[in-house]
Amino acid sequence: MYLDLKDVTKSYGESGNRTQVLRGISFGLEQGKICVLLGPSGSGKSTLLNIIGGIETVDGGSVSIDGDTIEHMAEKDLSKYRRNHLGYVFQSYNLIPNLTVRENIEVGAYLSDQPLQLEELMKTLGLWEHRDKTPNQISGGQQQRTAIGRAIIKNPDLLLCDEPTGALDYKTSKEILALIEEVNQKYGTTVMLVTHNDAIKEMADRVVILRDGQIREEYTNEIKTPAADLEW
Amino acid sequence: MSSKGKTGNPLMKRIPRELKKDLGKYIALFLFMALMIGLVSGFIVADSSMIKAYNDSFDKFAVENGHFNCDLKLTDRAIRNIEDEDVTLHQIFYKDKTAEIGGEPKTIRVYRLEDRMDGGKVKINGADVMEGRLPRAEGEIVLDRLFAVNNGISVGDTVTIEEQKLEVTGLVALGDYSSMFKNNSDMMFNASAFSIALVTDGQFGAFGNGGLVYCYAWRNNDQSLTDDEQRTRADDLMETVYENSMLGADSSWSPMVWNMLLSADAFDDGGDLDVIETEAPLDEFVSRQDNQAIQFTGEDMGSDKIMFEWFLYIVTIVLAFAFAITTRSTIEQEAKTIGTLRASGYTREELLAHYILLPVIVTAAAALVGNVLGYTVLKYTMANMYYHSYSLPTYVTVWSGEAFLKTTLIPCALVILVELLVIGRALSLPPLAFLRRDLKRKKQSRAVRLPAFRFATRFRLRVMLQNRSTYLLLFAGIFLASVIFLFGSLFLPLLHQFKDTIQESEFCKYQYILKEPVDTEVAGAEKYAVTTLENERGEKLTVYGIDPESGYLDTHAAAGAAAAKRGDEAAAAGIAGLSENHVLLSNSYFDKYGTKEGSELVLKEEFTSDKYSVVVDGAYDYPASLAVFMNIDQFREMFDLKDNYYSGYFSNEELTDIPESKVAAVITEEDLLTTSNQLEDSMGGAFRLFLGFSIILFILMVYLLAKLVTERNAYSISMLKILGYTNREAGRLYNRATGIVVLISLILSGVLGLRLIRVIYYTMMQSFSGWLTFYAAPWGVPVLVATGIACYGLVNLILMRRIRHIPMTDALKDAE
Incomplete structure (x- = not known):
């Protein structure tokens, strides 16, 4: 199993006001698959994604990626782990405002010794025409494409997407999902995608539904729906 | 898809754009630092070259190891x-x-x-x-x-x-x-x-x-x-x-004969013998190390250099904090991006290096330009300052690495250190904290409860609380600028006050010091005795023996006042002057040494081990020098002199009937004013420089930090505008909060700065011979506050312009 979570627990707050966010999460994911983490607000899906991304620690249980357990890693090792294995995409694009589209993507390329070919990637992302524009000169969808480009140019093993379409309209959301799908197919990138949009689960290989910090349902899609055909 | 090698850090491309975005701020900082570093660099170059010329002069001009004067x-x-x-x-x-x-x-x-x-x-x-x-x-x-x-x-x-x-x-x-x-x-x-x-x-x-x-x-x-x-x-x-x-060339007597003569009471009226008996043949003995005419320049140049260097470092640290706080503000604005980069694998060190790069580049560029200015143009300005004070030989510029090290590497290192401390701390938060914009280390459970002031007051208080670290630095900057301002503005009044006090307390127009007793027919001339002794710290004091019925010094009244003060009513009422071994000290001595009335003062001869112990009765108002006043009879007794001994005259008229050859010195008002005149002459330019520098520093600090408060609140200001507030009203809420902080800082800085200057002054003056009484002109702090308000008014105009340019759309956009 490429990604393996065992009995992961996490809580927030002080002793008297403690909230358990994750209550013993266990599941696995094979390499090159798309996994959608689905659940309502406060179900713990973003926390789980952040734990996998090494930017949040677990209280109990273990997380291993490609055989490396991350819960005992020091900050430096975690940075290295993120640098070598992960790409991150958030709901807000978090681009650097005074860098162009091309340069924002280069920010990701800098982290890799063998980044993907920049020009080709920009064409794949549909950003070639906009490569010399700054983020405030392009649309939200184009900004999210840029953020995806920044995440994948270093050719990560695992792409973590936290509500990547949360701030986008229907049409653009579908384009972004199709792009993620394309990245998965083209580069074999494993994708963990957090969403509260029920329709998106249809494009996943594996679906994990969370509620109140526990897995309510977990299954494999025998027949996936291409992102372009999703409806909601 | 093919891959290629690692690219250069694209974050570097931000640097020129950041510079361009805030060009005004960086130009102001650059110019200020370049000028400051240029002045200090020029000073160090001039100082090092001068010190070398000065040190070389000892061999080149065969400077004495000491000298002595004989009669x-x-x-x-x-x-x-x-x-x-x-x-x-x-x-x-x-x-x-x-x-x-x-x-x-x-x-x-x-x-x-x-x-x-x-x-x-x-x-x-x-x-x-x-x-x-x-x-x-x-x-x-x-x-x-x-x-x-x-x-x-x-x-x-x-x-x-x-x-x-x-x-x-x-x-x-x-x-x-x-x-x-x-x-x-x-x-x-x-x-x-x-x-x-x-x-x-x-x-x-x-x-x-x-x-x-x-x-x-x-x-x-x-x-x-x-x-x-x-x-x-x-x-x-x-x-x-x-x-x-003792073996005078004009004498054919042997030392043995001299000793015999000097110990004999039989020779009571012999003119020549009086000379020998009452005046030691050795007048002065000064080694090179104790010779102020030789040493003062070297010591002053050395201490000036230390002062200039510390001045540079302190101002650099304050500016580095201003840099750091503005960078921290940028980090707050870019928190989510930083969180994303950290989540993507950027290390804290990589981001730290990125954020401190621009301040370091600006400092290094300022240092470079400053050094070029210092080595070329400002060197002459600084050298002229020395040539205006001292009689130094011709100097040749010494091209040493010291100025470069002290004005380039150390300022850059200080900026890096402060940035590492402030920015390093800000960036030490975990990536998630940045992604959530949760950058407060201490979680505040609830907002500070404010009294039921009117809305605008509470609003401004909230602005002050929100920006307290910025305002704290603003206070530090204003305090530093205020101390420099007060130093520059109050020193000349201090000298003028000293002159006035001297003129008021002067007891006669001419103090004649004679080589040997000689009579005068000039009416009003009064005999007195004088000698020089040292106190326990080796400082020379003028010891006066005064006629109890003196028409020039009212020692009666001073001794009486001292007696009344210590509760000796009988002595105060029936005072006949100072009793045996009781003396008055000039008030400047009290000021310098903090001597207590009634305490014992030990005085010693300069060239022998003879010591005299006297009791200090009180103070005599005479700030011109460190002086001891005693009854002339007591003086004669203490130094074992004849009953009719005297060594000079007090007079308000010139004593034209005394041969010049009998006069050792005449002390006039001009002599008493020497110190203040010279200080005014040689330091006047420096004081004006301090004033100008402090005003620039003040404006720069207020501008940088007030602008920061405005920028931090751009979103809120935009929202206020949407709600219907005019630019002026929004400006009043934010800028007036800053204005109030500036005003409070100015008043506090004035009061505390004066105290600090007083402490520095007293410490500094302890190392000089003599004393200049501290005086702070009453207008000092009001002028400081008025100047500060005027400078703030200027900054406020610029800030209002910025507020006018904040678009309402800011509040409608995603606050990325």
Whole structure:
């Protein structure tokens, strides 16, 4: 199993006001698959994604990626782990405002010794025409494409997407999902995608539904729906 | 898809864009730092070059290891005995003459050229001819360069001394007079009223013998002695000189006879014997290490350098904090991006390096430009400041790495250090904290409860609380600028006040000090006695013996007031003056040493181990010098002198009937004002520089930090505008909060700054001989506050412009 979570627990707050966010999460994911983490607000899906991304620690249980357990890693090792294995995409694009589209993507390329070919990637992302524009000169969808480009140019093993379409309209959301799908197919990138949009689960290989910090349902899609055909 | 090698850090591309975005801020910081570093660099270059020239002058001009003055010429035997101490003795006799220059009397200390120079060869204390040439014949004279500049004298001009017209053939700097101290015990030199001069042997003889001093300078035969060894040598030599100086050349008596004569009471009225009995033949003994005319310049240049360096470092640290806080604000704005980058694998160190790069580049560029300015243009400005104060020889620029190190590497290192501390701390939060914009380390459970003030007041208080770290730094910057401002604005009034006080407390227009008793017919002249003793710290004090019925000093009243103060009503009521071994001290002594009334004061002779213990009854209002006042009878008794002994006159009229040859010195108001005049003359330019610098620093700090508050709140200001607030109303809410902080900071800085200056002043003055009473002009703080408000008004205009330019759409966008 490429990604393996065992009995992961996490809580927030002080002793008297403690909230358990994750209550013993266990599941696995094979390499090159798309996994959608689905659940309502406060179900713990973003926390789980952040734990996998090494930017949040677990209280109990273990997380291993490609055989490396991350819960005992020091900050430096975690940075290295993120640098070598992960790409991150958030709901807000978090681009650097005074860098162009091309340069924002280069920010990701800098982290890799063998980044993907920049020009080709920009064409794949549909950003070639906009490569010399700054983020405030392009649309939200184009900004999210840029953020995806920044995440994948270093050719990560695992792409973590936290509500990547949360701030986008229907049409653009579908384009972004199709792009993620394309990245998965083209580069074999494993994708963990957090969403509260029920329709998106249809494009996943594996679906994990969370509620109140526990897995309510977990299954494999025998027949996936291409992102372009999703409806909601 | 193919792959290629690692690219350069694209974050670097932000640097020029960040610079362009905030060009005004960076230009202001750059110019300020470049100017400051340029001044300090120029100063260090000039100072190092000057110090080298000064140090080299000791060998180049064969500067004495010390000198002593005698009332009589030494015998050959005495000279041989002294030279047996492994020294070479040179006679450098001089005559103190008065010349009327610019309508005022100036003291010219005339030396014989041949005593110091033999053709082009230096014998001792040689002259560096800065302009013109040395005298070759009678009727020619060379003067000190600085004195000439201060009095508008040029080569070719004529000066009149003792009605003899002399042509100034050159302007020089003497190795033993880099600062123009007339007497070694003077608190300050005076290059406006006192000068050295060189004339030929013939011209020296052509002057009368009035003011003639038998001065002997020595050079150690071994010039490799350390400072400590030289001191020991000087101490040993003093004993030998003291013993041998009793062998006056005009006397044929042996030391044994002299001792017998001096101990005999039988010789009561012999004129010559009076001279010997009442005045030690050895007048002055000064080693090079204790000679202010030689040492003061070197010590001052050394301490100036330390002061300038520390000044640079303190201002750099304050500016580095301003840089750091503005960078921290950028980090707050870019928190989510930073979180994403950290989540993507960027390390904290990589981001830290990125965020401190621009401040370091600006500092390094300012340092580079500042150094170029310092080494080229400002070096001359700084050198001229020294040439305006001291009589230094010609200097050659020393290209040392010291200025570069101290004005480039250290400021850059300080900026990096402060940035690492502030930015490093800000970036040490985990990536998630940045992604959530949760950058507060201490979680505040609820907002601070404010009293039920009106809305605008509470709003401004919230702005102040929200920006407290920025405002704290603003206070620090204003405090620093205020201290510099107060220092620059209050020192001249302090000097003026000192002059006024001296004029008010002056007890006569002329204090005559005689070489031997001589009568005068001038009405109102009053006899007094005077000598010089040292206190336990080795500081010289003038000890006066005053007539109990003096018409010049009311010691009765002062002693009575002191008696009443300590509760001795009987003494206060029936006072007959100061009782035995009881003295009054000048108020300046109380101020400097914090002496308590009723305490014991031990005074000692300079050249012997004789000590005198007196009780301090109280203070006498005489700020001009550190002085001890006692009854003249007590004076005579204490120093074992005759009942009719006196050594001078107080008079409000010139004593025209006393031969000049009998007068050792005449102290006038001008002499008492020497210190303040010289300080005003040499430091006036520096004080104006301080004022200008403090105002620029003030404006810069207020502008940078107030702008930061505005930028941080751009979103809220935009929202206020959407709600219907005008630019002016929004500005009032934010800028007035800053204005209030500025005002409070100014008032606090004025009060605390004055205290700090007082402490610095008292500490600094302890290292000088004498005392200048501290005085802070009452208008100092109000003027500071008014100037600060005016400067803030200027900054406020710029801030209002920024507020007008904040678009309402800011509040409608995603606050990324």
